[in-house]
Amino acid sequence: MAATVFDPPERFVAGTVGPPGGRTFFLQASGEGRLVSVSLEKVQVSVLADRVNDLLDAHAEGTATEVLGPGDTDPLATPIEDEFRVDTLALTWDTQRASVVIECHDADPEEAPEESLQTLRVVLTPEAARAFARRCGAVVSAGRPACPFCGQPLDPTGHICPRANGYRR
Numbered sequence: 001m002a003a004t005v006f007d008p009p010e011r012f013v014a015g016t017v018g019p020p021g022g023r024t025f026f027l028q029a030s031g032e033g034r035l036v037s038v039s040l041e042k043v044q045v046s047v048l049a050d051r052v053n054d055l056l057d058a059h060a061e062g063t064a065t066e067v068l069g070p071g072d073t074d075p076l077a078t079p080i081e082d083e084f085r086v087d088t089l090a091l092t093w094d095t096q097r098a099s100v101v102i103e104c105h106d107a108d109p110e111e112a113p114e115e116s117l118q119t120l121r122v123v124l125t126p127e128a129a130r131a132f133a134r135r136c137g138a139v140v141s142a143g144r145p146a147c148p149f150c151g152q153p154l155d156p157t158g159h160i161c162p163r164a165n166g167y168r169r
Contacts, residue, residue: 002117002118002119003118003119003120003121004029004034004036004083004119004120004121005121005122005123006029006030006031006034006036006120006121006122006123007121007122007123008031008099008122008123008124008125008128009029009030009031009122009123009124010030010031010032011028011029011030011031011072011077012027012028012029012030012102012122012124012128012132013027013028013072013074013076013132013135014026014027014028014045014048014049014132014135014136014139015028015075015076015139016139016142017076017080020142020143020144020153021143021144021153021155021156023042023143024039025039025040025041025042025044025045025139026038026039026040026076026080026082027040027045027086027104027120028076028077028080029120029122030077035077036083036120037076037080037081037082037083038082038083038084038085038086038104038120039082039084039085039086040085040086040089040104041086042140042143044086044089045136045139045140046136046137046140047089048089048091048102048133048136049132049133049134049136049137049140050133051091052091052100052102052129052130052132052133052136053130053133055091055093055100055129056100056126056129056130056133058093059093059095060093060098060126066127066130071131071134071135072131072135073135083118083120084106084118085106086104086105086106087105087106087107087108088104088105088107088108088109089102089103089104089105090102090103090105090109091103094123097123098126099123099124099125099126099129100123100124100125100126100129101121101122101123101124102121102122102124103119103120103121103122104119104120104121105117105118105119106118106119147159147161149161149163149164150162150163
């Protein structure tokens with residue numbers, strides 16, 4: 001198994017490349033002169049943010065988790081070349097260290113041969129994990145606006161709304 005570990009990273013963020021409607025989502029970790037980017041789906045970023053918040057709410061009681069200020073709003077570091085496409089995400093709470101561990105795998109660890117599995121593992125403090133989740137939410141919501149009638153994303157070229165029975169753009 002080829003594992004890249006950032007414990008802790010200098011920076012761990014979610015970001016996108018491309019115009020709304022055609023964005024590619026990335027997780028990017030950096031530290032000790034290394035930069036690792038992995039690509040994933042929008043829904044994976046959204047679910048990861050929700051689960052990180054749920055994990056912190058459940059396990060980080062008595063630990064400072066709120067981020068002061070706006071957090072990291074800088075763009076992704078360049079060059080943006082994904083090491084692999086994320087297939088499976090794992091999220092755990094390390095009780096001994098009071099930290100969040102996020103693992104990104106290019107395949108399901110239970111099904112793939114161990115020697116071919118690529119993994120990115122990031123260990124975050126509760127504050128860093130909350131900041132990461134907040135940025136994930138902002139990145140996901142920064143896409144195309146939703147149609148006020150059906151809730152589907154509006155394209156710049158037009159939108160055929162199912163609630164209008166396809167007659168209006």
